[in-house]
Amino acid sequence: xxxxxxxxxxxxxxxxxxxxxxxxxxxxxxxxxxxxxxxxxxxxxxxxxxxxxxxxxxxxxxxxxxxxxxxxxxxxxxxxxxxxxxxxxxxxxxxxxxxxxxxxxxxxxxxxxxxxxxxxxxxxxxxxxxxxxxxxxxxxxxxxxxxxxxxxxxxxxxxxxxxxxxxxxxxxxxxxxxxxxxxxxxxxxxxxxxxxxxxxxxxxxxxxxxxxxxxxxxxxxxxxxxxxxxxxxxxxxxxxxxxxxxxxxxxxxxxxxxxxxxxxxxxxxxxxxxxxxxxxxxxxxxxxxxxxxxxxxxxxxxxxxxxxxxxxxxxxxxxxxxxxxxxxxxxxxxxxxxxxxxxxxxxxxxxxxxxxxxxxxxxxxxxxxxxxxxxxxxxxxxxxxxxxxxxxxxxxxxxxxxxxxxxxxxxxxxxxxxxxxxxxxxxxxxxxxxxxxxxxxxxxxxxxxxxxxxxxxxxxxxxxxxxxxxxxxxxxxxxxxxxxxxxxxxxxxxxxxxxxxxxxxxxxxxxxxxxxxxxxxxxxxxxxxxxxxxxxxxxxxxxxxxxxxxxxxxxxxxxxxxxxxxxxxxxxxxxxxxxxxxxxxxxxxxxxxxxxxxxxxxxxxxxxxxxxxxxxxxxxxxxxxxxxxxxx
Ligand code: PRX
Numbered sequence: 001x002x003x004x005x006x007x008x009x010x011x012x013x014x015x016x017x018x019x020x021x022x023x024x025x026x027x028x029x030x031x032x033x034x035x036x037x038x039x040x041x042x043x044x045x046x047x048x049x050x051x052x053x054x055x056x057x058x059x060x061x062x063x064x065x066x067x068x069x070x071x072x073x074x075x076x077x078x079x080x081x082x083x084x085x086x087x088x089x090x091x092x093x094x095x096x097x098x099x100x101x102x103x104x105x106x107x108x109x110x111x112x113x114x115x116x117x118x119x120x121x122x123x124x125x126x127x128x129x130x131x132x133x134x135x136x137x138x139x140x141x142x143x144x145x146x147x148x149x150x151x152x153x154x155x156x157x158x159x160x161x162x163x164x165x166x167x168x169x170x171x172x173x174x175x176x177x178x179x180x181x182x183x184x185x186x187x188x189x190x191x192x193x194x195x196x197x198x199x200x201x202x203x204x205x206x207x208x209x210x211x212x213x214x215x216x217x218x219x220x221x222x223x224x225x226x227x228x229x230x231x232x233x234x235x236x237x238x239x240x241x242x243x244x245x246x247x248x249x250x251x252x253x254x255x256x257x258x259x260x261x262x263x264x265x266x267x268x269x270x271x272x273x274x275x276x277x278x279x280x281x282x283x284x285x286x287x288x289x290x291x292x293x294x295x296x297x298x299x300x301x302x303x304x305x306x307x308x309x310x311x312x313x314x315x316x317x318x319x320x321x322x323x324x325x326x327x328x329x330x331x332x333x334x335x336x337x338x339x340x341x342x343x344x345x346x347x348x349x350x351x352x353x354x355x356x357x358x359x360x361x362x363x364x365x366x367x368x369x370x371x372x373x374x375x376x377x378x379x380x381x382x383x384x385x386x387x388x389x390x391x392x393x394x395x396x397x398x399x400x401x402x403x404x405x406x407x408x409x410x411x412x413x414x415x416x417x418x419x420x421x422x423x424x425x426x427x428x429x430x431x432x433x434x435x436x437x438x439x440x441x442x443x444x445x446x447x448x449x450x451x452x453x454x455x456x457x458x459x460x461x462x463x464x465x466x467x468x469x470x471x472x473x474x475x476x477x478x479x480x481x482x483x484x485x486x487x488x489x490x491x492x493x494x495x496x497x498x499x500x501x502x503x504x505x506x507x508x509x510x511x512x513x514x515x516x517x518x519x520x521x522x523x524x525x526x527x528x529x530x531x532x533x534x535x536x537x538x539x540x541x542x543x544x545x546x547x548x549x550x551x552x553x554x555x556x557x558x559x560x561x562x563x564x565x566x567x568x569x570x571x572x573x574x575x576x577x578x579x580x581x582x583x584x585x586x587x588x589x590x591x592x593x594x595x596x597x598x599x600x601x602x603x604x605x606x607x608x609x610x611x612x613x614x615x616x617x618x619x620x621x622x623x624x625x626x627x628x629x630x631x632x
Pocket of ligand 1 (some may be wrong): 389417497512521526
């Protein structure tokens, strides 16, 4: 946790600036950031409605924005369906036979889906959903590996007006059940297995455990990849292929109000309970459409490869929706970057002529460890734009990424969140870059760095990163928890507080330093310390636990937990492993702590709150700061 109160003095040392070649700027959709930004600030409603007009609407809006602090509505009165713009809009043009999806499985299998074929499959699955009783407003859980059916499932759910909630397939059965229960999901879509580093992960078994005793779930649809196929049991289970085969390929997109929900995505906050961040059809569509187009300078001839998983927001906005809204050709790959060898992604880039490549700092750092010979042994000359997301990128990793890809591609270091729906602070292809800085806000976005009383911080001083005005793809609420939504806009009055610490340098460039709350970023995955702690405390031997994030050269942050045992239990390596296994079972492999230390006391305030800040400072050998409220 980065503490904004301990005013971070940042040296305004002259940072290295890299200016992309002039032709990159000139060929980009936006070649003059300053003037586009200024125009958008001067009249944001005209700016956003101009962009929205590039898309198809069943009925136009009568008002662009209604802002009743802290509640926003965009494109009021308009009717649309995001999947119409992702599919139908393209199949009516020459793009009908353009490749939408180039999929490669970890086992070497592959599939190519044109826009026409993707449209057909989505319509069939949407018709199938209707026969299973799914209608507008129903919640559908998607727990799948990275296979084309994951795209189809998301789009089909949205097409019938239902709300999808994709759960990352690295979460455990208990974590999945908690989300199913919160969403009161009627249906779960899954697959028998996913493949990761040569192993098959039994996803269907996880779903079986999760839906046991989940009364809302009426059906489970299973994609069967293995042969011989696993058996489909019981009346509520359905086979994906059979359902598609018997369903109509004609299914018009449901006409949705622009403010109707599109999806919820559960993400970690500061409590033990994940929050269902809710996005809507209209504004989310406009935000993801234009950011994909401008940030990546997406053109029809591009081959776009984003390595994220649709289980996280990056996959929603920048694998599925944003690229499809732009009619892009998307490379979608299952598996890890270093399996069967660390050349996997470089090889895919060469094989498919990838032009735009979007990944994470953790992945870059891990590939960097394997050395230059892997990228050097592949022809990467097709690449023209690169991106990173999810956590701060250290300049060393930035420079390596830039160098091994030929030192000609600008790197879009995109800062955003599950809640923002779209990239918020990001370069555009032509702007001068500083390795490690997300640069400046996207046009239409007003960002600032404030102290906790809402006063602007001077340059080079750390504070809270905030967004000062509403934007179309902002979260509309937290599912079933409007108070939690309001907190984003009330912790500093009148602005959206992102929960990150940042500073701005003398050129107005933003540098994101990390979270200011109890949210961890482990390999870019977002986890709450409270979630990890509550998983640990649910072990029979544990009385109390405190989790902190420690800087890690590879993962960005690694989890360390301090554990107080109940009387009668003795610390030891066996118990340590047992508790770690318990976390794996309760939350999933991504939440397993790297370090677990047994202790007999924890630093607490007089009111009993654990002071993780003190633990972290001690762990890192830093000053503990103000400890006047410390009880023990
Ligand atoms: O701390 C910031 C970090 O990721 C958080 C949002 O996490 P999540 O909702 O899981 O979304 C991740 C993908 C958009 C932010 O609050 N973060 C994201 N991008 C960056 C970043 N930190 C620094 N630089 C970035 N480019």
